[in-house]
Structures are given as structure tokens and as C-alpha cells.
Amino acid sequence: MKRLLIAIPVLLLLAYLLTGIAQVRPGERAVVRRFGQVVAQPGPGLWIGFPYGIDRVDRVPVNFVRQVKVGYDPDADELSVAPAGQLLTGDQNLVNISVAIDYSVGDGDAVVQYVLHKDLIEAALARVTESVLAEWVSSHSVDEVLLTGKVALRVRLPGQVQEQLQSYGLGIQVLSASVTWLTAPDEVKSYFERVMVAQAGIQTRVNEARQYAANLKRQAQADENDYLQQANAYTQGRTQLARADATAFSARLEQYRRLRSINPGILHSIWWSELGKLLLALKANGQVDLLDSKIGADGLDLMQFARPK
Incomplete structure (x- = not known):
């Protein structure tokens, strides 16, 4: 009985001393106050200090939202x-x-x-x-x-x-x-909801109009690019054709000049040759005709060619 009476206070004393031991878990920080004064800030692990009443340990989860x-x-x-x-x-x-x-x-x-x-x-x-x-x-x-x-x-x-x-x-x-x-x-909630619905509709129409305008702008830019490409292609084609014609004309002119130095009458021969080809072409198309058959006893009567009114 006497031993029991001695053991109880000892156990109580040990239990009291154990209040000075604290386990700080991962993700926590502890603040140790001794008689109200902060004396330590231990991290995760085992903390051993003075028992309750002397030390106070507050564990704070720092990762907790x-x-x-x-x-x-x-x-x-x-x-x-x-x-x-x-x-x-x-x-x-x-x-x-x-x-x-x-x-x-x-x-x-x-x-x-x-x-x-x-x-x-x-x-x-x-x-x-x-x-x-x-x-x-x-x-x-x-x-x-x-x-x-x-x-x-x-x-x-x-x-x-x-x-x-x-x-x-x-x-x-x-x-x-x-x-x-x-x-x-x-x-007034219902009235504001109606206003908000109307404003949302207005904003939707504005967004649709902006999108439509953007589409038109993109289409106009695409058309502009197409027209520019076509114009550039036409310009390049005409330029190349003109250069080819100029080159051919220069070559032919040089040829005429060499022929003229050999035969001074060559240009007249070429002229009558080309004129003969032209007259034959005009006659074939009914654009020119010989007048010998139109000459009468009194000469050529031009009135026969007059158009009837």
C-alpha cells in the first residue's frame, strides 16, 4: 500500500514532465512560448522542452489553406x-x-x-x-x-x-x-435580370457585328491580294512581250541595215512585197476590188459607188 502511494505521485510527475514533449509533423511549424515569451520555432521532428505551465507549444500547419x-x-x-x-x-x-x-x-x-x-x-x-x-x-x-x-x-x-x-x-x-x-x-432582382439579359443580347450583337466586319476585312484583303497578283502577272507578261517585240524589231532593223548596205533598193522591194500581200488580203476579205471593169465609155463614174439613201 505504501509503495502504491509512492508510485502514484511519481507517475503523475512523469506524466506532467511528458507534457513537455511534442511531435511536430511534416508540414507544420511550432512556436514555443515560455512564460509567454517566444523561445523557439522548431520544425518537423520531436521537441523536448519544459512541461505544460512553463512551456506552451503551438503547432501550425503552414501548408493548410x-x-x-x-x-x-x-x-x-x-x-x-x-x-x-x-x-x-x-x-x-x-x-x-x-x-x-x-x-x-x-x-x-x-x-x-x-x-x-x-x-x-x-x-x-x-x-x-x-x-x-x-x-x-x-x-x-x-x-x-x-x-x-x-x-x-x-x-x-x-x-x-x-x-x-x-x-x-x-x-x-x-x-x-x-x-x-x-x-x-x-x-428589384427581376428587373436587373431583364436588363442584364438585354445587355448580354446587345453585347452578342456587337460581337457578331465585329466578327462580320472582321470577315469582310479579311475577304477584302484576300481580294486585294488576288487583284495585285493578277495585275503584277499582267504587267510582267506585257513587259516581257514588249521586250520581245523590241528585241525582234531591233534584230530586224539591224538586218535591214546590213541588206541596205549591200542593196540600196532592198527597202523598196520589201515595201512593194508587203503592200502586195496587204492588197491580196484586202481583196480576199472583200475590202478592195479592181476598178477596170467599172470604167465606161465616159470614164469612171464614181456615182455608181454612192450608197443609196
């Missing part, structure tokens, strides 16, 4: 006068908007900052996100917000929120943002 939702809740009480996430646009209209922010814990000293402020992180992140949302919505018309908000905010929010969080020293990194809800209030 966390998410906080900010803004309008469609399941909330609809009787609320000003529900969260209902913002005023630049042209004095209301929209209901909700976003989801994905973030993770940074590495190094960021883990310490996260541990020291982890109870405040989601509230601070939500307030900063609401501020960025309100600023963007108030600088755009309701049409721009409803038509482009999901894409524009997904690009804008991570950088803007991260920039404003730097001064807070929370040790988190904003990874991405997505718009989970973006509509007009229920009272």
Missing part, C-alpha cells in the same frame, strides 16, 4: 434593415455581395505572428475585405458591378487585401478570392 467568408448571407434574416454585404454602388443602387477569401500561414517569423494574433485574424481579414469591397463597388455603376464584378473582384481582392493587411502583422498570405454571391436585392 484556410477560408473565411465575408459579406451577404442569403440564409440570414431577411428582416434586417441593413444586412451584411449589402453595398451601395456609385450610381446609388444596392447590391448583395459575398466573397470567400482563401489564405494560408506564412513561414518563418510569420508563424509567430499568426500564433500571437490567431484569435483576431479572421475578424481583421473580414473587415479589410469588406473595406476593399465597399471601395470598389462605390466606384462603379450597378451595371458594371453585376456584369463584371465576379471577374474583376477575383483579380483585385487578393492583392488589395494583402496590401492592407501588411500593417497588421498577422502572418498570413492571401492566396485567392472568389465571389460566391452577387445579385441585386430581391425587390
